[in-house]
Amino acid sequence: MPTYSSTANFDLSIDDIAEEAFERCGLQVRSGYDLKTARRSLNLMLAEWANRGLNLWTIQLQEKTLPQNTTSLTGADLFGSGANAAQEIIDITDVVITDSSSNDYSATSISRSTYFNYTVKTTSGRPSQYYFERTITQNYIYILQLIQRTL
Numbered sequence: 001m002p003t004y005s006s007t008a009n010f011d012l013s014i015d016d017i018a019e020e021a022f023e024r025c026g027l028q029v030r031s032g033y034d035l036k037t038a039r040r041s042l043n044l045m046l047a048e049w050a051n052r053g054l055n056l057w058t059i060q061l062q063e064k065t066l067p068q069n070t071t072s073l074t075g076a077d078l079f080g081s082g083a084n085a086a087q088e089i090i091d092i093t094d095v096v097i098t099d100s101s102s103n104d105y106s107a108t109s110i111s112r113s114t115y116f117n118y119t120v121k122t123t124s125g126r127p128s129q130y131y132f133e134r135t136i137t138q139n140y141i142y143i144l145q146l147i148q149r150t151l
Contacts, residue, residue, distance in 0.1 A: 014039050069124055074140045089139050092132045
């Protein structure tokens with residue numbers, strides 16, 4: 001029996017989207033001008049939707065109190081108790097950490113490869129970076145607490 005990964009990347013280019021639209025209409029893309037006009041039409045349609053207030057996403061504030069030395073969150077720990085909350089999260093735009101003295105610190109997003117290249121992910125200290133991983137079944141946020149050392 002084959003095994004399947006729990007992650008998937010589905011990222012079509014605008015040219016692929018336009019070509020698929022032509023094929024669904026029973027047409028063929030015959031020149032680069034067809035793709036150029038399809039791109040322009042798609043941009044105009046998305047601009048019209050934005051002007052009408054039909055956004056494809058919304059930005060919501062999530063607040064969470066974390067115990068010291070927390071390194072990852074997932075499921076209800078991260079997204080609350082909403083039934084579909086994990087599937088509704090597309091990305092995390094900003095992470096701000098407030099310490100016990102009410103000081104705010106911004107954490108920067110890092111890529112998957114950068115996260116996996118860190119050999120020690122459990123160093124204690126103030127959280128400074130995070131990696132957000134979106135999978136088919138669940139989303140995860142990994143928090144890195146790095147100590148900056150000067151030589």
